[in-house]
Structure formats: C-alpha cells, structure tokens
Amino acid sequence: MQDTDIARRGLLLLGCGRMGSAMLEGWLSRGLPAEAVWALDPHPSDWLQAQDVHLDGDLPVDPAIALVAVKPQMMRDALPTLTTLAGGRTLFVSVAAGISIATFEALLGRQTPIVRAMPNTPAAIGRGITALVGNDQTTEMHMQQAELLLSAVGETVRLDTEDQMDAVTGTSGSGPAYVFHMIEALAAAAEAEGLPSELALRLARATVAGAGALAQETGTDPAELRRNVTSPNGTTQAGLDVLMDEETGLRRLMHDTVAAAARRSRELGRDG
Numbered sequence: 082m083q084d085t086d087i088a089r090r091g092l093l094l095l096g097c098g099r100m101g102s103a104m105l106e107g108w109l110s111r112g113l114p115a116e117a118v119w120a121l122d123p124h125p126s127d128w129l130q131a132q133d134v135h136l137d138g139d140l141p142v143d144p145a146i147a148l149v150a151v152k153p154q155m156m157r158d159a160l161p162t163l164t165t166l167a168g169g170r171t172l173f174v175s176v177a178a179g180i181s182i183a184t185f186e187a188l189l190g191r192q193t194p195i196v197r198a199m200p201n202t203p204a205a206i207g208r209g210i211t212a213l214v215g216n217d218q219t220t221e222m223h224m225q226q227a228e229l230l231l232s233a234v235g236e237t238v239r240l241d242t243e244d245q246m247d248a249v250t251g252t253s254g255s256g257p258a259y260v261f262h263m264i265e266a267l268a269a270a271a272e273a274e275g276l277p278s279e280l281a282l283r284l285a286r287a288t289v290a291g292a293g294a295l296a297q298e299t300g301t302d303p304a305e306l307r308r309n310v311t312s313p314n315g316t317t318q319a320g321l322d323v324l325m326d327e328e329t330g331l332r333r334l335m336h337d338t339v340a341a342a343a344r345r346s347r348e349l350g351r352d353g
C-alpha cells in the first residue's frame with residue numbers, strides 16, 4: 082500500500098467500528114502509512130485511538146478515497162459531513178449493507194463516483210472477500226483503485242449488477258458469523274459427548290479452519306472433499322445422515338438463513 086495514490090492523497094474513513102477497524106488493521110499491516118489515514122468516529126475505540134491516524138480532526142483536502150463504514154441507519158446523519166468532497170476527484174466507497182447507489186447519489190450528487198462494496202471481517206487478517214459495483218461515474222481507473230484498496234485485505238470480485246448485492250451480503254458479508262456459530266455448535270456438541278470445554282473448542286476451531294483452508298487452497302469441489310472424509314458405513318456417514326437430512330438438515334437451514342439476511346439487506350435499503 083506504500084507509494085500508491087491512496088498513500089499519497091489519503092484515505093478518509095467515515096465510521097471506524099468493527100468493519101472499519103477490521104479493514105484498517107489490514108491496511109496498516111500491509112504498509113499503508115498511518116499518516117495517510119483520516120478517521121471520523123464520535124466513539125473511537127481504544128484500538129483506534131492508539132493508531133497514529135488523524136482522528137476526528139479536519140477533513141483531508143483531496144483524499145483518493147472516502148470509505149463509508151457507518152451503520153445503514155446512521156447514513157443520513159453521517160454522510161453530510163463529507164459533502165464538500167462530493168462531485169470532485171474523491172472516490173466514495175460504501176460498505177453499508179442495503180444502502181443503494183441511488184441513495185448515495187441522492188445524498189452526494191450524481192456527479193460523484195461511488196462504489197458500493199460488501200467486505201467481511203476476515204479482512205482483519207487479509208483473508209476477506211469483497212464484492213464491488215460502481216455507479217455511472219466510476220471509470221475503470223476508479224474500479225481499479227477500489228480493488229487496489231480492498232485487495233490489500235483479501236479477494237475482490239466485481240458484480241454484474243447492483244441487485245446481486247443483497248444476496249452477496251447474506252452470503253459472504255454475514256457469512257463469517259454463520260461459520261463462527263458452526264464452531265460454537267460443534268464445540269457444544271463435543272462437550273455434550275463428554276469432552277472438556279477447552280478441548281472441545283480447540284477441536285472445533287481447528288477443524289473449521291483446517292477444512293476451510295483445504296477447500297480454499299486446493300480449489301477441489303467441496304462435495305469431493307466431503308466424500309473423501311466419508312468411509313462407507315463409517316462414522317461420518319452416520320453424522321451426515323443427520324446433517325444432510327432433506328427436511329431438517331443444513332442445506333435447508335442455510336437456505337433460510339441466507340434468505341433472511343438478504344431480505345434484511347433489502348429492508349435496510351428501503352427503510353435505512
């Protein structure tokens with residue numbers, strides 16, 4: 082991140098809570114100089130206050146990117162702080178769930194280049210994935226600049242249309258929480274089988290992390306990886322008979338989970 086337009090002109094972060102901090106942690110650890118970052122947050126965490134970023138002072142004159150990471154419900158209050166930067170050279174990037182490009186254009190003007198993005202918290206360790214889509218004002222250069230920023234904290238993927246964003250939010254934006262709950266549930270089940278809690282959690286955490294890494298690093302079809310674990314009439318088969326039950330199994334639960342999150346994303350877009 083050194084010697085980039087972002088490092089030279091600056092990055093402005095509006096809202097630096099859980100998601101803003103996860104990304105900022107990733108950028109700083111990948112060489113973005115702290116003095117190139119301006120953060121605005123009325124309730125800065127201890128962690129944020131301990132960074133050498135410009136905190137809650139004047140706006141930078143001409144930041145390359147203004148990244149908006151406030152809650153969707155706070156958007157209408159928070160965004161006017163940045164209107165002096167709208168319609169100029171600064172690229173706006175929003176990570177807010179649900180808030181459409183049209184809403185940003187209404188608040189910032191249609192001349193403003195705006196990228197709507199959906200990252201996730203593994204960005205803190207450089208293992209996030211962010212989906213992006215730009216408005217009519219974003220050029221290929223703007224998209225590449227947003228990708229440069231977000232690829233420093235994980236993978237990036239461009240969407241064909243903005244209406245894919247609600248499903249993306251319900252899948253990869255919220256998805257880490259589903260996986261963390263999987264660790265919790267697996268550990269609780271191990272405890273119920275008599276293991277001490279510390280051992281149960283250690284086994285569950287390493288299993289989810291190891292299986293995720295194996296799927297990611299080999300690129301092998303997860304169904305094949307699953308079959309590789311499953312000996313005919315063995316222990317895994319007995320477990321999967323429960324987990325893959327058509328009526329009560331994980332596929333249906335996950336379907337309903339992602340559908341509920343995507344629906345909430347659409348609601349946030351309507352109601353703020």
Ligand SMILES: NC(=O)C1=CN([C@@H]2O[C@H](COP(=O)(O)OP(=O)(O)OC[C@H]3O[C@@H](n4cnc5c(N)ncnc54)[C@H](O)[C@@H]3O)[C@@H](O)[C@H]2O)C=CC1
Binds near residue numbers: 100125201
């Ligand atoms: N947490 C997550 O996993 C993800 C969150 N997001 C999006 O990121 C955004 C932030 O979410 P979180 O970080 O989870 O919430 P959060 O509540 O942890 O952070 C929001 C921050 O905004 C600050 N804030 C409130 N009013 C402000 C104002 N007027 N000006 C500047 N800052 C203000 C708050 O003090 C807080 O630190 C949301 O729009 C959410 O949809 C997107 C992807 C994943």
Ligand SMILES: O=C(O)[C@@H]1CCC=N1
Binds near residue numbers: 178250254255
């Ligand atoms: O829960 C939320 O609304 C945010 C958006 C995706 C992940 N966290």
